[in-house]
Amino acid sequence: MPQIEIVEVGPRDGLQNESVLLSTEQKLEFIRRAIEAGVRRIEAASFVSPKLVPQMADADAIAAGITRREDVTYIGLVLNKRGALRAIEAGLDELGAVCAASDGFAQRNQGQSSDESLTMCCEVVRLARQEGRRSQITISTAFGCPFDGEVDPQRVVQMAKIAASAGPLEVAIADTIGAAAPREVADLVARVRAAIAPLPVRVHFHNTRNTGLANVWAAVNAGALTVDASLGGLGGCPFAPRATGNVPTEDVIYMLERSGYRTGLDVDKAIQTVEWLASAMGRELPGMLSRAGNFPPKARAADI
Numbered sequence: 433m434p435q436i437e438i439v440e441v442g443p444r445d446g447l448q449n450e451s452v453l454l455s456t457e458q459k460l461e462f463i464r465r466a467i468e469a470g471v472r473r474i475e476a477a478s479f480v481s482p483k484l485v486p487q488m489a490d491a492d493a494i495a496a497g498i499t500r501r502e503d504v505t506y507i508g509l510v511l512n513k514r515g516a517l518r519a520i521e522a523g524l525d526e527l528g529a530v531c532a533a534s535d536g537f538a539q540r541n542q543g544q545s546s547d548e549s550l551t552m553c554c555e556v557v558r559l560a561r562q563e564g565r566r567s568q569i570t571i572s573t574a575f576g577c578p579f580d581g582e583v584d585p586q587r588v589v590q591m592a593k594i595a596a597s598a599g600p601l602e603v604a605i606a607d608t609i610g611a612a613a614p615r616e617v618a619d620l621v622a623r624v625r626a627a628i629a630p631l632p633v634r635v636h637f638h639n640t641r642n643t644g645l646a647n648v649w650a651a652v653n654a655g656a657l658t659v660d661a662s663l664g665g666l667g668g669c670p671f672a673p674r675a676t677g678n679v680p681t682e683d684v685i686y687m688l689e690r691s692g693y694r695t696g697l698d699v700d701k702a703i704q705t706v707e708w709l710a711s712a713m714g715r716e717l718p719g720m721l722s723r724a725g726n727f728p729p730k731a732r733a734a735d736i
């Protein structure tokens with residue numbers, strides 16, 4: 433069974449659609465706790481307009497406050513060249529550039545056509561390379577658009593090919609609104625994989641229609657090597673109406689590890705982080721494992 437890498441996206445995708453604003457200190461604590469649970473690649477912030485996404489207004493302060501470690505990659509999400517320059521200036525290790533497979537979403541999310549968003553991503557990858565940073569490209573609305581409806585998988589495959597030719601670390605396909613079902617996930621991961629090999633495929637799912645974990649399972653069995661997830665299942669998207677949280681990191685770890693995949697994360701520490709996060713957010717989070725507990729349960733001292 434291969435190792436599956438989990439990218440923790442809670443501090444960015446998770447928090448950006450929450451009405452509760454965490455302080456910069458709380459966000460840094462979230463990041464620190466995620467790393468303590470074994471996360472080694474983490475979306476720390478997005479470098480977008482604070483007018484559009486006020487939750488990310490402290491991106492520069494987050495970048496300044498994170499503890500630099502050789503073994504941890506901090507990702508800054510960007511939607512244009514200006515954001516990329518900010519993320520580079522802030523010292524992020526990796527730039528995550530996002531394009532959209534549909535014009536409707538590309539226009540509303542980043543004021544570009546789908547083609548323009550892809551061109552921008554390729555420019556960001558080149559810019560990152562010049563500056564000695566890692567970079568990756570995510571194709572959002574790969575399984576459906578809240579404005580345009582169905583998205584042609586062939587369009588996603590073509591975009592992935594062009595994205596791959598720019599030379600990122602990987603190409604991700606994202607179910608931005610949580611519309612996908614496992615069979616189409618398996619099909620699209622296989623097609624994108626064949627189109628961009630040897631570059632790996634990353635996947636990004638939201639659990640809007642409760643298919644998130646099933647989609648992760650379909651994706652890893654179809655050869656996706658990296659999975660985005662958010663502790664507690666925090667998250668959404670300000671420009672995707674009714675999109676709910678990402679797949680919960682701790683639920684993904686549990687499912688994969690009990691199925692023989694290795695993730696490198698500690699599920700018990702992940703649960704502890706979710707408990708901390710739920711109290712910081714002031715509400716119960718949608719992830720299930722933190723409510724039910726790990727299995728088998730650890731024997732309590734009194735039982736021994």
Ligand code: ZN
Binds near residue numbers: 608636638668
């Ligand atoms: Zn997302």
